[in-house]
Amino acid sequence: MTSVTDIGGHWADPDENTVLVATGEIAVAEHPKIIVTPALGSCVGVTLWDAFARRGGMAHVMLPTPGETRLDGLVNRFASVAIPALAEELTQGSMLRRLVAKIAGGSVMFGSENGAPSIGSRNIIEVKRQLALLRIPLVAEDTGGAHARTMELHLDTGLVVVRSYRYGIKDL
Secondary structure: OOOOEEEEOOOEOOOEEEEEEEEOOOOEEEEOOEEEEEEOOEEEEEEEOOOOEEEEEEEEEEOOOOOHHHOOHHHHEEEHHHHHHHHHHHOOOOOOOHHEEEEEEEOOOOOOOOOOOHHHHHHHHHHHHHHHHHHEOOOOOOOOOOOEEEEEEEEOOOOEEEOOOEEEEOOO
């Protein structure tokens, strides 16, 4: 099983079949590719997968909606933008009704301000809301807690591997 490993603080791509998704980005690929995103703290990784086409995509969501910040930057860092964009990109080769979702991340990395929900919790809520609006079933998740995760989507099987230093490896 191919994976991306941490080598001295840098992420190493072991072969040409790994697609790396950075914060605020989305990617779509087909088998035999593996899509990976590292460093999910309060961010949420969202995978969409089509079993029939063995095709899928991933978004690395940083904030729930554009109203969360006044800073310019990548539009796909927002759940309200990235998830519909990812679904639209996938439906150019897959049917929306065949997609299933898995998510990971949404940790409480920095606490909450004045008793307000953490950014991680708000990210999870908005991700689930966007999936519900698109009628894409959420079939598995590894969310919450206070630890960072790396997420891999294996496009041959739809397996999502979640890795963390604290809890090891979990298959979704």
